[in-house]
Every structure is written in structure tokens, then in C-alpha cells.
Amino acid sequence: MNPRNRNLLIAIIVVVIVAVGGFFALNHKGKSNQAATQKTVTVGIMSGNKQEQSIWKTVAATAKAKYDLKLKFVYFTDYNQPNEALLSGDIDVNAFQSYNYVETWNKAHKSDIVSVGNTFITPMHIYSKQLTKLADLKAGSTVAIPNDPSNESRALFVLQSAGLLKLNTTDVSKLVSLTDITENPHQLKVKEVDASQTPRALDSVAISVVNYNYATAASLPKSESIFMEPLNKASAQYINFIATTSKQKNNKTFKEVAKAYATKATAKEMKVQYPDGGEIPAWNLKL
Template sequence: MKKTLLGLVLILVIGLLAACGGSDNEDSSSNGEGEATKDIKIGATPGPYSDMTTKALIPGLEEKGYTVEVVEFSDYIQPNNALNQGDIDANLFQHTIYLENFEVENEMDLTALTTVPTAPMGIYSNVYNSIDEIEDGATIAVPNDPTNGARAYNTLQDEGLIVIDENADELKVSEQNIVENPKNLEFQPIEAGQLPRAVESADLSTVPGNFALAADMDLLDAIALEDMDDSYRNVVAVTAENEDSQLAKDILEVVESDAFEQVIDEEFEGFGKPAWMTE
């Protein structure tokens, strides 16, 4: 009798343990097929790249079993600090040049995983409706920081308004590198964040895409849009340590998918596509 009771108790205990184990496995499942939940955080700044993360990137990652939280940052410093510290798993807000400079200045090892479609700089005007209408001596507001300033002058050259010294570094072009200015444009360097307002005070204003969108400007209202170098396109960044991780591979697969490009075409009109997407 004692042996029978002992046997029943052992069976009951084993059954309970098995039930607990099964419950734990179900709780850790992300899709009902036994795969563990993959909870990740992606950092972004408020605006188009937070929207791009939400609308174009997250749906594809969710299909791969990830649960994704977007963490928004109000400046361009904390997203990389958080990535470096492991508080987030990736971020989308910066271009390659900014990332590389930030790494050096802050002794970090981060990696640009892939470039994504990016809002280009535009030449905006309330005075002229086309480049051909621009008159001699027109005033034009340009960014006073080196990176955006170089973009502005390169864009003006692309539109035939100035000629830049062919020996100048394309990424470091400034007003001093202008060798021809046939329309005698008068340049007004100001902070990039003020360039949307400068459309009211100057004949023309070269406005970086992120500042244009923040000011509710329509990219397609520009009389010319920048033919952007890929160095200025925003990137999805991860730590160098995770460059070859499964998450990195999955992000690449999502960004390179037809579904991602379709969302870009439908939701982000005027955004310039990187070279890999147009080849």
C-alpha cells in the first residue's frame, strides 16, 4: 500500500513539473511555434525617421518574430550614447559622416549597417518658381555649419548657379572654394535650424530635409532638390560588436525588401534613395 501511494505521489509531482515547464515555454514563445520572444529597442529622433522606423522597419521585423519598441531622443547625442551602452539595439537618425565623427570624438565603436532613403536638402523660394528665374544679385541663405554648408554649395553647383574649385574636397566645400558665381549670388550663412524661416527674408534658402519637414515644408515644393551623396544619407546603426548578429542580418533583409521600398514610395515622397536601392 505504501509503495502504491509513493508511486502515485511521484507521478503527481512529475506531472506538475511538466505542466510548469510547458507553461514557461508557452510564455516565452513569440509566435506559437516555440521561438523565444525577441524584444528589441530602436532609437530615433522625433519626425520622419521615427516614422520610418514605425511604418517601414518595424512591420518587417515583427514578421520575423521581434517585438520592437521605438525610443525617441530629443537630441543627436543620446541615441549613440544609448546604443553604445546597450540601452537600445539600433538607431536611425544620423548620416555616415556624423556617425564617424561621433565615434572618434567619443571613443566608440559603432557601425553604419545600411543607408536608407533620406530627405534631401532643397532650394526653396517665395520669390522664384524655378532655377532659371533667379536674377543677378539674389540673396541666398545657406547653413553656417561645415557639413550642411558643403551640401548647399554642391547643390548650387549641380544646378549651374556656381562653379566650385575642382581640387576642393567635396565634403568640405565652403564659399572660399567658389571660383565662378555668374549670377553674383549673395550668401547669407545662418544656423541650419533657422533656414526654413529664411525663406521669408531671403530670395532663396537652402534647407536640409530634416529641418524642412520639422517646419511642415513639403519637400516637393523646392525648386530644386539635392543630388545627395550617400555619405549624407541616414543609416541604421548598431554596435560593431553586433554587426554580424542575427538582428543585423534581419534588419538588412527588411530594409532591402520590396515591402520596405513600397512604404517609402507611399509615405515618404521626395526622399532620395541610396545607390544600392536604385541600381
């Protein structure tokens, strides 16, 4: 080969090698920068609710696709744990509670947990294995209700809405207890149990007021629901939400998590997980 042509060929090969090397180096750098800029948000949810976990997987996919967010989940078994973890900084946000619950929690713990976006609302139901309608309830029957302050208050208002007793107020924003019962025409015997045990209590009581998440976890059939809590303006306090601390309430990334939740994809997955319509999207709910 002519020396001049050989040198030209070598020069071309060197240029090609440098160009290819530069392309791969630039591509690798781009991927590295993308990985470095991807944000991770740690979300606390309850471990016992498989339906909610499926819904949050849908939210995670939306968050990654629309906001380049990675959601990392931490699972809890007790209702006190997610807020404690939030206040200690072990998680960024949590999603398990309603507004009336957090109001009671904040007062009791002198904390400042706030909302960055609504998620859903689940009406309470009165269930029974003995009755098919409330009109068949016998005098002196026993009713089970949750024993924590916020859910007990809500359950008592449900019983009032069902016409089974009267309280000293109709203002559901007020926290009531058994001492606020003014009329009990059926002489109901009220049994206070842990909220998670209200479905199991149906084996020994005539009726039980059950939170929807516990009804679902216990696979209570819809046919055993004989009354559903009415939804109105006062129900706003029962809406669930994504929570963080007041210092982080304007955190753009946390708000993006809420936006990723408030989508048609999430609503569609809710229908899949709760075909009976017990869980209702609340981000655009008109009460």
C-alpha cells in the same frame, strides 16, 4: 453502482484531469519560453519626424513577424543625442544619419560608429517663396544653407550643381566650406543657419537649401522647390543607414533589424508617408 465500475470511473476521471492539467502546463511553459527567447532591440530615432515613426512601426511589425524581434524606440530631439546614446550603450542602434555625417562625427569624437544596413536617401532641394525658377535669381540675393559641416558642404555642392557658384573641387567626398568658393557670379550672400531653421529662413532670403526631412516637417510644398540635388555615384555618402558600434557590426540580431527594414512593406509605407517621392529606398539603390 458496482464497486468495480465505480473504481474504473474514478480512474478515468483522474487520467482526464492529469492530461488536461498537463496540456495547460505545457502550453503555459511554451508561451513562457517563447517570451523568454524573444529578443528586444532598442532603436534611437528622431522625435520630430512623424513620417519616420510611422515607417518604423511598419518595420517593427515585420521584425516581430519574421524574426521574433521586439523593437523598442527611444526618441531624440537633437542630432547629437542618438550617437551619444549609442556610444554610452543606452540604445542598441540608431537610424537618423548619413554616411558623410557619421564620418565627420567619428573624426570629431574619435568614435567607431558603423552601418549594419542602408535605409533611404533624400535629395536636398533649393526652395524659394520669391522665385519660380533659378533663372530669376537676382544678383546680390541671400541664400540660406545649413551651418553644420556635413550639411553645409552638401548644400554648397548643390549650389554648384545648380550653376550658382563654383568651388575649388567637384569631388563631393571632400568637406568644403565658404572658404572653398572660388567663383560667385551672382554675388550671393550666404547665410549660415541651423539646418532645422532653413525652411523658416525662406521668409527673409531669396532661396534656401533645405534637407528633405526639415522641408517635410515644415510642410514646404513641392511647388516651392526650384532645384533638386542630382543623384549619382557621389550621392552614396548621403544614404542614411542603421548604425551601431564597430564591436557590434556583425551582431546577427542587429542585422535582422536591417533586413526587416529592407522590405517591400517598408517601401510601400514610404510612398504613403512621402507621396511626392522625396524619400527613396536605398537598400538596393543603383547609383
